[in-house]
Amino acid sequence: MARPTFRELTAQALSSVEHGYDLLAPKFDHTPYRTPDRVLNATVRVLRPYGPFGTGLDLCCGTGAGARVLRAVCRKRMTGLDFSAGMLDRARSAAPDGTWVRGNAxxxxxxPGSFDLVVSFGAHGHFLPRERPRLFAAVRTALRPGGRFAFPLAAPARPGTPAYWSLLAFDTAMRVRNAVWRPPFVMYYRTWPLTDVRRELRAAGFGVTLHPLSELGVRPDGSPRCRLVLATRLPEHSG
Structure with a gap:
């Protein structure tokens, strides 16, 4: 199947987030937005020593790319959650052995305590900074004590580089679009700084460790281009 046309992408961008992904779902796996296999494989490498896990949840699962990770490290039920019915239909077709649920992250x-592992790929930009504490609290409740919440987080683009200006331009255009057009389409690339994410995860009751995804390369200073954030649900008294 061909990639979505410019007209199709424009229609998506002028829709709500939910309806936009319903429109994009049939061609989503042919876009650059699908989580690359190398990211999924690197995540499996980091998670394997902590498993095997029992039940797993792919949060904001889209068309189900994260199912590869859950199959590799979980022994029991695999569940995906998304708010787009169109994306869930694609996930269900690709992985009928999973349980696919429409809902709000x-x-x-x-x-409470339904899962041993929650993973999420490529969904950060759909949550505004003020929503992160609520998101982390919801994930903590869904995890059993000692359960893990894992997601890759790319290093920020260095100021002045082409990637920096590209992401800044995208976020600026999206803010302008949302200021003048309804319904809003929430998708930003520069709203999950690692320092804030770590602090808010800890405040929500997680212990946090960072794991370089070396397969994805390093920056000129030797730091990783991408890390896996691994948050462990702490006991209540450790909050």
Whole structure:
């Protein structure tokens, strides 16, 4: 199947987030937005020594790319959650062995302690900074004590580089679009700084470790281009 056309991408961008992804779903896996296999494989490498896990949740699963990670490290039920029915249809077709649930990541429709592992790929930009504490609290509730929450986080582009200006231009254009057009489409690339994310995870009751995803390369100073953030649910009294 061909990639989405410029007209199709424009229609998505002028829709709500949910409807936009419903429109994009049939061609999503042919866009650069699908999580690359090298990111999934690197995540599996880091998680394997901490497993095997029991039940796993792919949060904001999209078309189900994260199922590869859950299959590799979980022994029991594999679940994906997304708010786009179109994306879930694609995930269900690709991985009928999973349980695919339509729902809101900020109000997870699962009993407390349902999962041993929660992963998420490529969804950060859909949550505003003020929503992160609520998101982290929801994930903590869904995890069993000692459960893990894992997601890759890329290093910020260095000021003045082409990547820096490209991401800044995208976020600026999105803010202008949302200021003049309704419904809003929340997607930003520069709103999850590592320092803030670590602090908010700890405040939500997680212990946090960082693991370089060396397969994804290093920056000129030798630091990793991408890390896996691994947050462990602490006991209540450790909050």
């Amino acid at each position: 900020l109000a997870l429709p699962f009993a």
